Amino acid sequence: xxxxxxLLQGTLDLLILQTLALEPMHGWxxxxxIQQLSQDVLQIGQGSLYPALYRLEYKGWIRSExxxxxxxxxxxxxxxxxxxxxxxxxxxxxWDRLSLAIASVLGRATExxx
Amino acid sequence: xxxxxxxxxxxxxSSKRRSELDExxxxxxxxxxxxxxxxGMDPAEARRQALIEFxxxxxxxxxxxxxxxxxxxxxVMQDVHYAFRGFGRNPLFTFSVxxxxxxxxxxxxxxxxxxxxxxxxxxxxxxPGRIVSLGFVHSLERQEFVMGxxxxxxxxxxxPFSALAAQSTMVHNCDLVENDPEQLGCISxxxxxxxxxxxxxxxxxxxxxxxxxxxxxxVVMISYGLWKGHYNGDPHILDRMINVDGxxxxxxxxxxxxxxxxxxxxxxxxTPFVLDATIQQxxxxxxxxxxxxxxxxxxxxxxxxxxxQMQPLFNGDLKWFPPFAKNETHLSIRTLRDREMQEARPxxxxxxxxVLAVLLIACANVAxxxxxxxxxxxxxxxxxxxxxxxxxxxxxxxxxxxxxxxFAGGLAGLAIAQALVMVFVRxxxxxxPFVGKAHLDLRIAVFAALVSCLCGxxxxxxxxxxxxxxxxxxARASMSRNHxxxxxxxxxxxIAISIILLSGAALLLxxxxxxxxxxxxxxxxxxxxxKVALPWWRYNTNQxxxxxxxxxxxxxxxxxxxxxxxxxxxxxxxxWESDFRYSDLAVQGKPRGVPGIGGTxxxxxxxxxxxxxxxxxxxxxxxxxxxxxxxxENEVILSRLLAERxxxxxxxxxxxxxxxxxxxxxxxxxxLADNVKNSGLTEPNDPEMYTLRRSVSGDWDGxxxxxxVDSAMLVAAIEPWVRSEVASIDRTVPIxxxxxxxxxxxxxxxxxxxxxxxxxxxxTGLLLAVVGLYGLVAFMTTQRAQEIGVRMALGAxxxxxxxxxxxDGLRIVLVGLGVGLGTAVAVSRMLKTLLFQVTTYDPxxxxxxxxxxxxxxxxxxxxPARAGTRVEPAITLRAE
Numbered sequence: 003x004x005x006x007x008x009l010l011q012g013t014l015d016l017l018i019l020q021t022l023a024l025e026p027m028h029g030w031x032x033x034x035x036i037q038q039l040s041q042d043v044l045q046i047g048q049g050s051l052y053p054a055l056y057r058l059e060y061k062g063w064i065r066s067e068x069x070x071x072x073x074x075x076x077x078x079x080x081x082x083x084x085x086x087x088x089x090x091x092x093x094x095x096x097w098d099r100l101s102l103a104i105a106s107v108l109g110r111a112t113e114x115x116x
Numbered sequence: 117x118x119x120x121x122x123x124x125x126x127x128x129x130s131s132k133r134r135s136e137l138d139e140x141x142x143x144x145x146x147x148x149x150x151x152x153x154x155x156g157m158d159p160a161e162a163r164r165q166a167l168i169e170f171x172x173x174x175x176x177x178x179x180x181x182x183x184x185x186x187x188x189x190x191x192v193m194q195d196v197h198y199a200f201r202g203f204g205r206n207p208l209f210t211f212s213v214x215x216x217x218x219x220x221x222x223x224x225x226x227x228x229x230x231x232x233x234x235x236x237x238x239x240x241x242x243x244p245g246r247i248v249s250l251g252f253v254h255s256l257e258r259q260e261f262v263m264g265x266x267x268x269x270x271x272x273x274x275x276p277f278s279a280l281a282a283q284s285t286m287v288h289n290c291d292l293v294e295n296d297p298e299q300l301g302c303i304s305x306x307x308x309x310x311x312x313x314x315x316x317x318x319x320x321x322x323x324x325x326x327x328x329x330x331x332x333x334x335v336v337m338i339s340y341g342l343w344k345g346h347y348n349g350d351p352h353i354l355d356r357m358i359n360v361d362g363x364x365x366x367x368x369x370x371x372x373x374x375x376x377x378x379x380x381x382x383x384x385x386x387t388p389f390v391l392d393a394t395i396q397q398x399x400x401x402x403x404x405x406x407x408x409x410x411x412x413x414x415x416x417x418x419x420x421x422x423x424x425q426m427q428p429l430f431n432g433d434l435k436w437f438p439p440f441a442k443n444e445t446h447l448s449i450r451t452l453r454d455r456e457m458q459e460a461r462p463x464x465x466x467x468x469x470x471v472l473a474v475l476l477i478a479c480a481n482v483a484x485x486x487x488x489x490x491x492x493x494x495x496x497x498x499x500x501x502x503x504x505x506x507x508x509x510x511x512x513x514x515x516x517x518x519x520x521x522x523f524a525g526g527l528a529g530l531a532i533a534q535a536l537v538m539v540f541v542r543x544x545x546x547x548x549p550f551v552g553k554a555h556l557d558l559r560i561a562v563f564a565a566l567v568s569c570l571c572g573x574x575x576x577x578x579x580x581x582x583x584x585x586x587x588x589x590x591a592r593a594s595m596s597r598n599h600x601x602x603x604x605x606x607x608x609x610x611i612a613i614s615i616i617l618l619s620g621a622a623l624l625l626x627x628x629x630x631x632x633x634x635x636x637x638x639x640x641x642x643x644x645x646x647k648v649a650l651p652w653w654r655y656n657t658n659q660x661x662x663x664x665x666x667x668x669x670x671x672x673x674x675x676x677x678x679x680x681x682x683x684x685x686x687x688x689x690x691x692w693e694s695d696f697r698y699s700d701l702a703v704q705g706k707p708r709g710v711p712g713i714g715g716t717x718x719x720x721x722x723x724x725x726x727x728x729x730x731x732x733x734x735x736x737x738x739x740x741x742x743x744x745x746x747x748x749e750n751e752v753i754l755s756r757l758l759a760e761r762x763x764x765x766x767x768x769x770x771x772x773x774x775x776x777x778x779x780x781x782x783x784x785x786x787x788l789a790d791n792v793k794n795s796g797l798t799e800p801n802d803p804e805m806y807t808l809r810r811s812v813s814g815d816w817d818g819x820x821x822x823x824x825v826d827s828a829m830l831v832a833a834i835e836p837w838v839r840s841e842v843a844s845i846d847r848t849v850p851i852x853x854x855x856x857x858x859x860x861x862x863x864x865x866x867x868x869x870x871x872x873x874x875x876x877x878x879x880t881g882l883l884l885a886v887v888g889l890y891g892l893v894a895f896m897t898t899q900r901a902q903e904i905g906v907r908m909a910l911g912a913x914x915x916x917x918x919x920x921x922x923x924d925g926l927r928i929v930l931v932g933l934g935v936g937l938g939t940a941v942a943v944s945r946m947l948k949t950l951l952f953q954v955t956t957y958d959p960x961x962x963x964x965x966x967x968x969x970x971x972x973x974x975x976x977x978x979x980p981a982r983a984g985t986r987v988e989p990a991i992t993l994r995a996e
Contacts, residue, residue, distance in 0.1 A: 029140060030147040048144065049171030052137070053179035060183055077143050078136070 014054050016097060019082065019090040022064055026081035028071070029055060055080060063089050137180055141173060191509075195516035202517065206489070210521070212887055213485050217525025219880055220478025221567055222532025227471040227877075228563060229537050230554045231464040234457050240376055241452075242314020246413040248277075249378070249455040250426065252433075253448040254441070256695055256716060260448050260455070261285060264396035264404025266433045273429055276422035277411035281309040282389055285406050287381045291651045292346075293359040299649060299850045300342070302360065303383035306391065312412055313378070319343070320354045320369030327388040330395065334365040335388065340373040342384040360385060361653040378410055378452055403436070410452070423449050462949055463870055469946075470620070470877045473613050475567070477881050480606040481888045483574070486518065487603055488895045515573065526567075530556070543872060545865030600896075607892045608932040610885040614878070615936025615969060620947055621871070621878035622961040627952045628871040631864060634953075636689060637792035639731035643856040644831050645687060646823040646838055648849055662816040664845060668823060669723070671841045677829035682726035683809060684822055687856070689793035690863050694719045698803065702774040703762060717758060718794045718804040721815065726806070727753075727789065729826040730856075737769040737787030740808045750783035751808045756791050758803030783807065797863050798952040824856070831855045870950060882972065890976040893925045897984035904984060905992030914985040921984050925977035933966050940965075 021027065021035045032055070033048050058064045063086035069079045082090070145166050152162035170176075181187065203210040238244050251260030262270065262282070271280055283305040290302035307323040310316065318340055327335055336358070338347075347353050356367050365387070377383065389407070396404030413422055430447040437445060454461070490497075497510060505513075534556055541554060648668070655661050665683055672681045686693045698714030724740035726732075735756060744751050752773070759768040768785050775782035795802050809815050827834050835853050842851050897904075904917055912920075944956045954961075 028143065030144045033144075047171050048148075048169060049173070049176040050179070052141065052176050053183055056180045056183040060185055075143065075146075076139070078140050 013097075014050070015058060016090075016093045018051075018054055018058060019063065019086060019093065022080055022082045023087070023090055026079045028077040028079050030077075032080070058086070062086075137177060141170075141176070145170060191512075192516060195513045196520060198513065199517040199520050203521075209485060209489055212891065213482055213521050214525050214528060216478045216481045216485070216884055216887065217522060218528035218532055219884065220475045220482075221526055221529030222536060223877060223880060224471050224475045224567060225529060225533035225556070225563065226536035226540065227467055227873075229533070229556055230540050231468050233554070234460050234464040235468065239452060239456065240374060241378075243412075244452060246415075247313065247378070247452040248411055248413060248419065248422070248449050249408070249452055250411055250422075250447075250449040251409050252430075252445050254446075255444045260408065260450070261406045262409045263400070263406055264391055265402065265436075266429075267404070267407060267409060268391060268393040268396055269433075270409075270426075270429060274411075274426065276414055276417045276425040278414045279308060279312045279412045280409065281306050281312045281411070282391065282407040282409050283309060283377075283379070284389055285408055286379075287383045289649050289651065290361050290385060291653065292385070293362060298346070299651065300384040301382060302385045302387065303377070303381065304387040304389040306389045309389075309410075312410060315372060315375055317369035318372040320367070322369060323388045328390055330390050330392050332388070334363060335368045336360065336365045337369040337371055337386040338367055339371050339382075339384045339386075340375070343370045360387075361651070378456065379408060380456055419449060419451065423447065462946075466620075466946060466950070467870075467873060467877075470617060470874055473617055474877050474881045474884070477610045477613050477884045477888070479574075480610050481884050481891075484603050484606050484888055485891055488891060490514075491895075491899075511577070515577070518573065540873070543865075543869050545862070545869050603892055603895075604928055607885075607888050608928050608935070610888045611929060611932025611969065611973070612936035612939065614881040614885040615933060615965060616940040616943055617874075617878035617881040618965045618969065619937075619940035619944055619961055621875040622965050623944055623947055623951060623954055623956065623958055624867070624871045624874055626958060626961060627950070627954045628864075628867045630953045631797050631867055634793070634797070636860075637732065637790050638688065640856040640860050642827060642831060643729060644825045644827065644834060644838070645854055645856055645859065646825060646842075647852040648821070648823070648842060649852075650821075650849055658813040658816040661821075662811065662813050665816070665821060665823070666811060667845050668842065671844070672823065672825055672838065675825075675827070675834060675837050675841070677827045677834065678825060679828060680725040680728040680824075680826045682723050682729040682824040682826075684720055684722040684726050684824065685809075686720055687822055687824070687859075688718075689860070690796045693794065694721070695802070698761075700777065701762065701805075702777040704772040704774055714761075716802055718802045719807065720804065721807050721809045723809050726824065729824040730792075731826075732792055733790040734787050735790050737785070739787060740806075744786075744808055745811045747810070750781050750810075751786045752783045753787040753789050753806040754785055755789055755801075755804035755806075757801060758805055759785075759788050761803055798867075867950075867952070882969065886972050886976045889925065889928070889973055890980060892928070893921065893977050894980035894983070896924060897921055897980050900984070901987055901992045904987045905989040908987065909989040909993065917985045917987075918978075918981055921981040922977050925973075925981070929970065929973045929977070933969065937962065937966060 017036050018032055021032050021039075024035075027035065029051060033051055055064070055066075059066055059080070063083060064080045065083050066078050066080050068076055071077050145163075148166035148169060149159070149162045152165055153159055157165070167173075239247075241247060249260045251262040253260055267282055274280065284303055287301040287303045289299055292298045292300050305323075307325045307328050310322045316322065317337065320337070323335065323337070326332060338353075343349060343353055350356075353367055353370065357364050358367060359365075371386070391407075399405060413419070417425075426447060426449065434442055434445065457464075501507070501510060537554055537556055544554075648664075650661060650664060655664065669681050669683060672678060695716040696719050698717050699709035701717065702708050720726075722740075723745070724742060727734060727739050734753070737753070740751055740753065754762070754768060762768070763771060768788060771785045773783045773785075777783070789804075789806065791801055792804065793801060794804055825834065825838065838853060839851060842849065900921075904920075907917065907920075941957065941962070948956055
């Protein structure tokens with residue numbers, strides 16, 4: 003198991019929004035998806051996932067509703083709202099700027115795009 | 117954005133149900149376990165792993181809860197509840213803090229309300245800081261005045277002022293003649309007067325500059341009060357013709373409602389102030405009419421510069437003065453505030469200082485109490501911190517407690533302030549401007565709230581910043597060395613400050629008793645003074661005035677019980693008196709006095725019964741007689757003081773003054789009267805000369821006439837009789853009556869006011885300081901309960917223990933006493949102007965005050981110390 007990396011402050015929100023941008027999902031699904039997509043490098047503390055979901059919901063960026071899963075189980079699904087989409091776009095843009103800046107500080111600007 | 121706001125609002129109102137989150141977490145764990153089982157893990161292990169991976173469920177739940185907008189409001193309510201429970205458990209602490217805060221805040225607010233107008237609030241004029249009062253001052257007139265002749269030159273030649281305006285010297289009685297004549301106050305000012313103060317009339321217009329010239333059609337402005345009261349606020353009042361003192365005049369304007377004359381006088385009718393250069397050079401011996409002058413400094417010109425620039429003009433004017441008057445006359449320019457407040461400012465500052473000191477003591481008290489509470493709660497705080505309360509949460513909790521306390525204290529303080537202001541207003545003497553109108557206003561309420569919040573924040577933090585060390589968990593609560601030292605210093609400071617306050621108050625009290633006890637030289641009981649204001653336009657000759665008063669005299673003499681009816685132009689010991697210069701007296705056969713030296717002499721023009729009515733002793737020679745009143749000779753009676761100065765070691769009776777000496781006449785001394793207090797209650801006596809008011813019309817000029825009635829009947833009983841006697845002569849003249857006792861009492865109003873107020877604050881300070889001392893000793897005793905237990909178990913007697921505890925407290929008191937006395941002696945010099953026949957080093961004060969404080973402090977120490985000795989060693993030792 004590769005060493006997991008601590009999430010940068012604030013990036014958890016970005017990851018959640020990005021994950022939910024693909025399709026509505028429940029909390030467990032979000033955790034799994036982030037882990038899968040990052041090839042197990044990013045392992046989010048599942049305990050801190052829920053406060054983040056709640057925070058995003060209170061901000062109005064995502065919305066939740068109870069649905070039935072494929073195994074006939076009741077679960078709370080989160081979906082991105084209109085404001086959430088806009089927020090994702092701005093956060094992505096600022097993330098790009100940040101990573102580019104960090105890369106150039108580290109002298110690896112050429113590889114930054116990879 | 118709005119949708120976000122709406123979502124927030126929605127969540128604020130309906131918080132998510134907790135079970136939803138539980139179900140969500142449950143689902144999450146279920147999935148995690150299922151996945152693991154599917155991967156071949158045994159169910160128990162799968163569950164364990166899943167739980168580990170999830171982390172703390174309870175903390176996740178807590179964090180989710182904290183995401184809710186407005187979550188903190190709930191914790192504040194929690195804190196408030198917690199604070200109230202704490203107060204309930206500790207009523208003595210709560211009560212002491214509340215009382216301290218309420219007294220501190222209440223006293224500060226009330227006094228601030230009173231001194232605000234005197235010290236801080238801008239005067240109700242445009243840019244009032246640049247308005248000055250200017251003119252000559254003289255030993256006989258300490259308020260600036262200018263003679264008309266010079267004023268017209270100043271108007272032309274002055275440089276430092278952008279505007280100059282004159283007003284007549286004082287409000288005079290005038291009659292509004294309608295069906296029933298009504299007596300009002302009249303004053304006049306120039307057309308430039310209102311613009312200088314930045315005031316425009318409420319109705320109509322200001323005077324025009326041409327109306328300041330002679331022979332213009334007469335116009336008047338009236339006060340808002342007269343318009344609303346007498347004319348019922350008639351909107352068509354303008355251009356109405358009214359009759360003032362028999363002359364018709366047209367109303368052109370109404371003064372604004374809250375307009376205040378810079379001399380603080382009240383007037384109903386204003387006429388233009390007519391100043392004509394050629395006339396002013398002729399009247400009043402070529403000097404012109406006296407007037408009050410106000411001016412506005414040009415921007416950038418300071419008071420000192422203005423003084424320097426006016427000096428040459430003033431020096432030029434001095435040439436006109438008779439030689440003796442030159443030394444006595446000076447130029448004076450002072451700010452309008454100084455002019456209006458007169459001597460009230462030092463009193464106001466001292467009062468303010470006293471109250472700040474009380475507030476300081478109160479603050480120290482609250483700080484001490486809070487610290488003691490904090491020390492007593494170390495264990496509790498440590499426990500809360502150990503079970504997960506963050507540092508910030510603890511500080512917030514402490515802050516909430518402090519704020520709740522200060523808020524309650526502030527409310528109680530406002531109530532106390534309101535009560536105090538009412539007391540102040542009742543006590544307020546006339547000499548201190550505006551006190552009678554003081555009331556709590558919004559700004560002052562805000563001020564109190566700020567003070568109370570500040571107290572709360574500071575003390576709350578002081579309590580919260582004590583780091584709850586782990587040691588506190590298992591050790592008994594103990595006060596750390598630093599805090600012990602801080603608290604001791606606080607109490608020492610409190611005692612020192614209260615010594616200063618007490619000494620100040622004691623000095624004033626001593627001075628006040630001296631004022632009250634002094635021998636005035638006259639009797640006041642059962643004497644009624646009657647003032648009749650004769651309208652001068654009807655009583656326009658001395659003959660008419662004399663006839664009126666002689667008729668009144670003989671009718672009052674016939675009243676039952678009357679012992680004496682005297683008439684005079686003034687009454688000692690204070691108020692208006694007709695002073696003249698000592699050097700003006702010329703005795704036959706003696707060289708004339710040097711002009712400008714010798715000060716002033718009080719002159720009084722009286723009838724023979726004056727001495728009988730006031731029971732003033734004739735110590736030598738004889739009193740005036742009724743025969744003298746019709747004779748040709750001018751008799752005078754000298755006060756002992758005057759006789760001793762004029763005729764040292766000689767027989768004064770029979771001495772003559774030169775024909776031009778006493779009021780333009782010669783006179784013979786027939787008697788010597790005992791000295792009477794005649795320069796107010798607190799100033800040294802002036803020499804005094806009584807001239808006989810004969811029944812000759814020439815002796816009846818002047819409008820200050822008073823009738824004194826000494827009666828065997830009660831004063832209240834003869835008042836209606838006097839009133840009807842006056843009415844039977846002329847039913848239209850207004851009449852003012854007052855028992856002499858009462859007017860004398862009023863003279864002492866001001867020292868009484870100062871003494872009461874400062875005494876009250878000194879006692880408040882003492883009370884608070886003693887509460888602080890008591891609290892400290894009681895706290896130290898409980899802290900040392902275990903030590904005491906051990907000592908007693910080892911055989912210490914109760915007396916030993918008492919000695920041990922009391923020694924500590926006494927040391928604090930002694931240090932406080934020393935520091936306080938030293939400072940008090942230094943600081944009390946500021947009281948000098950308020951003291952009468954008491955030095956600022958008054959030994960009695962500096963013996964009595966420390967004694968009083970030590971006595972009270974001893975009680976405050978002994979009560980808790982005795983409680984400490986009743987400790988049962990068996991109990992305290994086992995309590996561990």
